[in-house]
Amino acid sequence: MSATPAAARSPRRARRAAPLAGGRFAGRLAVVERHRDDALRSHASAAPRLDQAVRYSALSPGKRLRPLLVLTTCEAVGGDWRVALPAAAAVECVHAFSLVHDDLPAMDDDDYRRGRLTTHRRFGEALGILAGDALLALAFHELTCLAERGVAPARVLEAVRVLAWASGAEALVAGQALDIAAEGRRVTRDAVTAIHERKTGALIGASMALGALAGGAPAARVETFGAAGMKLGLAFQIHDDLLNAGSTLARLGKRAGTDAARGKATYPRAVGSERARADAAALIAGVRGVVGTRSARTRPLLALIDAVALRDH
Amino acid sequence: MSATPAAARSPRRARRAAPLAGGRFAGRLAVVERHRDDALRSHASAAPRLDQAVRYSALSPGKRLRPLLVLTTCEAVGGDWRVALPAAAAVECVHAFSLVHDDLPAMDDDDYRRGRLTTHRRFGEALGILAGDALLALAFHELTCLAERGVAPARVLEAVRVLAWASGAEALVAGQALDIAAEGRRVTRDAVTAIHERKTGALIGASMALGALAGGAPAARVETFGAAGMKLGLAFQIHDDLLNAGSTLARLGKRAGTDAARGKATYPRAVGSERARADAAALIAGVRGVVGTRSARTRPLLALIDAVALRDH
Numbered sequence: 001m002s003a004t005p006a007a008a009r010s011p012r013r014a015r016r017a018a019p020l021a022g023g024r025f026a027g028r029l030a031v032v033e034r035h036r037d038d039a040l041r042s043h044a045s046a047a048p049r050l051d052q053a054v055r056y057s058a059l060s061p062g063k064r065l066r067p068l069l070v071l072t073t074c075e076a077v078g079g080d081w082r083v084a085l086p087a088a089a090a091v092e093c094v095h096a097f098s099l100v101h102d103d104l105p106a107m108d109d110d111d112y113r114r115g116r117l118t119t120h121r122r123f124g125e126a127l128g129i130l131a132g133d134a135l136l137a138l139a140f141h142e143l144t145c146l147a148e149r150g151v152a153p154a155r156v157l158e159a160v161r162v163l164a165w166a167s168g169a170e171a172l173v174a175g176q177a178l179d180i181a182a183e184g185r186r187v188t189r190d191a192v193t194a195i196h197e198r199k200t201g202a203l204i205g206a207s208m209a210l211g212a213l214a215g216g217a218p219a220a221r222v223e224t225f226g227a228a229g230m231k232l233g234l235a236f237q238i239h240d241d242l243l244n245a246g247s248t249l250a251r252l253g254k255r256a257g258t259d260a261a262r263g264k265a266t267y268p269r270a271v272g273s274e275r276a277r278a279d280a281a282a283l284i285a286g287v288r289g290v291v292g293t294r295s296a297r298t299r300p301l302l303a304l305i306d307a308v309a310l311r312d313h
Numbered sequence: 314m315s316a317t318p319a320a321a322r323s324p325r326r327a328r329r330a331a332p333l334a335g336g337r338f339a340g341r342l343a344v345v346e347r348h349r350d351d352a353l354r355s356h357a358s359a360a361p362r363l364d365q366a367v368r369y370s371a372l373s374p375g376k377r378l379r380p381l382l383v384l385t386t387c388e389a390v391g392g393d394w395r396v397a398l399p400a401a402a403a404v405e406c407v408h409a410f411s412l413v414h415d416d417l418p419a420m421d422d423d424d425y426r427r428g429r430l431t432t433h434r435r436f437g438e439a440l441g442i443l444a445g446d447a448l449l450a451l452a453f454h455e456l457t458c459l460a461e462r463g464v465a466p467a468r469v470l471e472a473v474r475v476l477a478w479a480s481g482a483e484a485l486v487a488g489q490a491l492d493i494a495a496e497g498r499r500v501t502r503d504a505v506t507a508i509h510e511r512k513t514g515a516l517i518g519a520s521m522a523l524g525a526l527a528g529g530a531p532a533a534r535v536e537t538f539g540a541a542g543m544k545l546g547l548a549f550q551i552h553d554d555l556l557n558a559g560s561t562l563a564r565l566g567k568r569a570g571t572d573a574a575r576g577k578a579t580y581p582r583a584v585g586s587e588r589a590r591a592d593a594a595a596l597i598a599g600v601r602g603v604v605g606t607r608s609a610r611t612r613p614l615l616a617l618i619d620a621v622a623l624r625d626h
Contacts, residue, residue: 043481043482043483044482044483045482045483045486045487045490046483046487046491046507046511047482047487047490047491047494049490049494050482050486050487050490051482054482097446101442101443101446104442106437106438106439106441106442107439107442124419125419126419126420126490126493127490128419129414129417129419129420129442130414130486130489130490132446133410133414133445133446133449133480133481133486134481134482134486134487136446136449136450137449137477137480137481137482137486138477138481138482140453140473140476140477141473141474141477141478141481143473144470144473144474144477147467147470152466153465153466153467153469153470154460154466156466156470157457157460157466157469157470157473160453160454160456160457160470160473161454161457163453164450164451164453164454164457165454167446167450168356168446168447168450168451168454169356169357169358169360169363169364169367169447169450169451170356170357170358170359173358173363173443173446173447173450174358174359174360174363174447176443177358177360177362177363177439177440177443178359178360180439181360181362194359198359
């Protein structure tokens with residue numbers, strides 16, 4: 001265990017994440033959170049402390065960008081967003097798993113996330129590891145529930161394939177390994193892009209691909225949305241890097257300026273802040289182009305993409 | 314990180330696991346290992362050290378009981394065992410994931426497994442955690458490949474459900490959490506059975522259920538085999554406890570007597586060695602009864618069950 005800095009010992013008020021797009025998704029978010037809570041209850045662990053650690057990790061405050069992307073992409077391709085709820089829950093399980101493991105002492109060694117103690121700081125390191133493991137397994141169980149909502153089994157299997165790829169050694173887990181290996185080194189734009197695409201882009205890409213799959217899109221469209229989501233994820237992470245460099249603890253709910261202190265590979269460090277902002281804007285424009293013209297179907301997804309481009313937290 | 318005992322610093326010859334059933338499965342095992350190696354290659358990580366850690370963990374010496382159970386159960390219900398290869402690879406991925414995470418300093422803190430350094434001792438703790446994560450995600454990707462071998466998508470989805478359940482907060486991960494929580498306490502037979510069923514029984518049960526699913530068995534038969542596998546897993550773990558208490562490092566490839574030293578919840582500690590042996594024998598007899606009469610189809614599975622009952626390593 002790491003030494004406990006004074007800041008980590010003083011209680012600090014837990015922050016709810018400020019809602020994306022000014023709260024326009026509040027109704028759907030409530031449905032998502034209820035669905036996730038139900039899923040966790042129906043898979044409650046026989047080990048009570050583990051169950052608490054899983055719930056603490058999964059239900060911690062967050063913007064829920066990934067589940068909202070699943071739902072709005074499903075809608076954008078002409079589907080009913082309620083059908084996609086199990087996929088929305090699944091991607092958030094993977095996201096929560098990755099945060100819990102990334103925070104561990106052997107990794108980023110973080111004491112706080114969103115103003116609350118990280119899972120391993122609250123429940124101990126063993127339960128931190130196990131809660132992450134449990135959330136990753138649960139993601140795949142949740143995903144199979146798409147079939148109960150009328151999604152064809154072959155399509156659900158493709159969703160399992162997409163999520164397994166995005167969570168594994170080729171994508172998310174590789175991103176974390178590359179990120180740790182790059183600490184303290186000078187990195188090029190290509191190297192930091194490779195990290196961000198895997199660590200952040202792959203799961204955001206999977207979120208859009210899963211939404212498209214649940215909404216009945218043809219294979220080529222699923223792939224296009226997956227690739228667009230990867231770009232959106234890269235833009236999201238560039239914004240994150242810019243915020244970490246320029247923000248305060250009060251705004252982020254976690255220590256700001258930590259990337260620089262650790263010598264983390266960040267996009268602005270590789271190319272400068274101005275260029276980072278320009279690249280993020282160009283990526284967002286590309287993603288908007290893939291979604292297409294504004295209509296009743298695409299408006300929620302476009303609003304979400306804009307929220308990523310404009311967020312300040 | 315734990316302190317490094319002298320024993321951990323001295324090189325020690327890696328042991329291959331002695332084959333189950335006197336080597337009668339050597340041919341199939343070679344096919345399983347080739348299939349697993351191919352799967353790992355086609356999902357090689359972009360992070361080279363992570364890729365090495367994943368391969369080191371997945372291809373470490375072992376009896377491969379679980380993949381062999383998948384194949385022989387598939388055969389016992391009338392299927393072609395080659396069809397079940399992706400499921401065999403998937404259960405071994407989950408098994409490897411659980412060993413790597415269980416060995417971590419925050420868990421059982423083991424330096425050696427089968428005479429080789431554990432993954433985190435060889436690659437560092439961060440890559441130990443990430444290699445386990447990658448193997449769990451890979452398991453689900455592998456499982457979807459059943460569909461490419463002609464297993465109906467709805468049946469493959471059921472396999473995903475079974476494996477996610479067996480790997481998660483209700484089963485394997487719960488077993489590890491309960492096991493850690495029980496250390497140093499007096500445990501009853503019921504409590505240690507609850508641990509062993511989850512930590513060992515669930516994945517061995519899933520192996521038989523997946524084999525039955527791949528082999529085309531009806532739902533009721535899949536369930537029966539899954540339940541029998543859970544019993545087989547309990548018997549296997551009781552044997553493991555007996556071996557740990559009475560064996561030597563040279564035979565086990567890991568330190569013997571460690572359960573007692575740590576105050577681990579073991580079955581013999583709860584009921585005594587005689588009773589433990591009798592209970593294991595009764596469980597094995599029950600499992601044999603479920604498989605049914607000896608025939609060309611069931612002979613390999615029955616031989617494997619007998620090997621579990623008679624193993625001395």
